[in-house]
Amino acid sequence: MTGQHHIEIDTSKPHPARMYDWYLGGKDNYPVDEEMGRQMLALDPRVPVMARVNRAFMHRATRWLAGQGVRQFLDIGTGIPTEPNLHQVAQRVAPDARVVYCDNDPIVLAHAAALLRSTPQGMTEYLQADVRDPAAIIDGAKKVLDLDRPVALSLIALLHFVSDTDGAHELVNRLLAELPSGSYLMMTHATGDFTPEESAAATEKLKAAGITLALRSRTEFTHFFDGLELVDPGVVVVPDWHPELGEPVPGQDDGVIPGYGAVGRKP
Known part of the structure; x- marks a missing residue:
């Protein structure tokens, strides 16, 4: 990742x-992030548990998929690395697994070197692109992944930041259209089904800060x-998706976690 000598990070929003x-207890955030994080906590104190539950789902689903023979992963909306990351989970099961991470946040790019420690047999690459630009994602992924062989598309805690008017469904369909039969979609998504008032308040607060929150029903x-x-x-x-494949997250049973998860296979 040499050549990225200057990365602009907007710390005003x-x-x-x-x-x-x-929420995960990391150090790669700024006062503006902590302030909004605390406002979200005041609305729903389970937000940090939700963050950990999403990570745990990614671990379980990746283990399951690697166990099914999937050897290629495209993870969009990677976020700031928290170990173990997806490639570490996949490569423990299958050392030859290939993983492409994709995010549009410069701070994630700054940490890409940490993401890129692959097994010798496998490969890990990082792509800076926006989920709203699926063509750029596919072009970059093709350099590492063989799109004639099954790929697991990972969209963890991402699409609740993309509204229907921004084409959330078209984006998923466009990405899946590039992947062959036997590929998978693994996804989690926040919902307002269980906490409608808190969810509406959170949506308004984030909107005021320039962040779209598109909560969806089941x-x-x-x-x-x-x-x-x-x-x-x-x-x-x-938390109810194959809990036997991982460890429970402390606090996940203290009321319903307002988010859904699923894995689907492309026939």
Whole structure:
């Protein structure tokens, strides 16, 4: 990653990746992120648990997919690295796994060197691109992944920042259209189904800070899997997806975690 000698990071506005880092206890965030993080906590004290639950889902789903023989992963909206990251989980099961990470946040780019420690047999690459530019993502991914062989597309805690008017469904369909039969979509998404008042307040606060929050119902989330074969147990609240494949997150049972997770296979 040489040549990235100067990276512009806007610290005047909160950023979801840095807020997520703050929730996880990381150091790669700024006062503006902590301030918005605290405002979200005041609305719903389970937000840090939700962040950890999403990470834990990614670990479990990656283990499951690697166990099914998937050897290629495209992770969009990677966020700031928190170990173990997706490539570490996949390569523990399959040392020859190839992983492409993609994010549009410069602070993630600054940490890309930490992401790029692959096994000798596998490969890890980092791509700076926006989820709203699927053509750039596919072009970059093709340099590392063989798109004639199955790929797991990972969209963890990402699409609730992309509204329908910004083309969330078209983006998913466009990405999946490039992937062959036997590929998978693994996804989590926040919902307002269980906490409508807090969710509406959070949406307004984030909107004022320039962050879109497009919470979706269970039915709306399930539509992202149209045309795919849902892996058992289907669409569930995030901690309920194959809990036997990982460790429970402390606090995940203190009330319903307001988010859904699922994995679907492209026939």
